[in-house]
Amino acid sequence: MKRFRLWPQSLVGQIILLVALALFVAQAINFALLYRERVRLELTAQTAPAVYRVVDALDNRPDRPGPDRMRARFVQGAPPLEGQPRPDIEKRATAMFEDIGLTILTVRVVQQDAVMPMRRWERMRIRADGARPHDHRVAALTLAAEYETGKWVVAQARTGNRAPRYGGWLIGQTLILYVIVLLPLLWVGRRLARPLKQLTGSAQQFARTGAADAVDERGPGDVRDLTMAFNAMRARIIAMLDEKDRMLGAIGHDLRTPLASLRVRAESVEDDAERARMSETIDEMNRMLEDILSLARAGRSTEAAQKVDLASLADAVVEDFIELGSPVDMTDSDRAVAFVRPQQIRRAVRNLIENAVVYGDRAHVSVVHGDGTIRIIVADDGPGIAQDRMAEMLEPFTRLEGSRNRETGGAGLGLALVRAIMAEHQGELRLTNRPEGGLEASLVLPV
16 A cells, blocks of 8 residues: 655655745744734734823823723722733833833723713714714723822723634735746746656656657756756667677677588588587577576567567467477466567576476476466476575576586576566566475566
């Protein structure tokens, strides 16, 4: 089961996510600073009317009224205050008195609901609408300030009856900022990612097949330079591989000619035993030459891939060995179809069976289909391979039997060639020792 990942894997996704996170953090900081400032302003707006009334009362006579204003009153001793204490407004009022230069010994503030008369503009609006003016309940602050020991002045003021609504505005601002920043970034990212994606696909195709189409040289300057360098490298590698194929073809042709001449001359040898040994040597040289050329051309096969029933293909190879008298058997297998190059798979199966017969006395072939793969298994009854030599046996010119006796095996190219064929099919060659003894070689192919 594929694990869900929050962090995107693409370059564009990572850039956009990082920018979005940076914008979110910046907006969060901005929100915190704005909230702090708005709280301070709201606190000042709530505190200022009562503070100004206290200052006005202290600067004028106690009985001096103001039009449509609540009067500040002077009392002896700490006045009884009912309501919810507001220590935040007390601190703000103390700071405002200090800023004004007025010495206040103690400040006490409470908040409560009160019936307050309507302001003049409110009465005018109500009368214009044809309604009757009336008093209404509002939240009121009562501020008591001790300006001298035992002498207090008490004032009241209304507080705002609506909470400030700037959360929605901030969210809207954030969304607009995201649109302004992320949409151009998305466009630039896609413009950057498109040639990179094509470049990646071309490189993967080249790794699989040894050939790939040139990449369009577009996008930002750095990407274009990278694409131009890749196209130049691709052209040079393809030219080198083509030259290698031509050289191998020429070597194969030039070597087969003298080998054919040697075969003709060997037929003229009168000694039957010597003639047979010479013919075996020439056949071995031909097989070695064919293996070397096949291994050198691995990954650049000209054979077209097609849908093949691997069970039938393996059965046909087994029948060929049985007709030659080799000890090979095959387990009945269900139909297993895969998209492969049949001649290459046939050669890989043949190499595994030959190794099983030579080193393991007998070959047991089976085809297993499951878990998104098809496995062609060739098992033998031999001694197996030491675990520390498993990887070594897949290298070219490596033999399990180190005497280099031609009667005990070939040149050590069989498994290396099989591994190269599996790599070209995005498959795998697996070697494991059987619990009951012997080696099990598996060709694992994707469906």
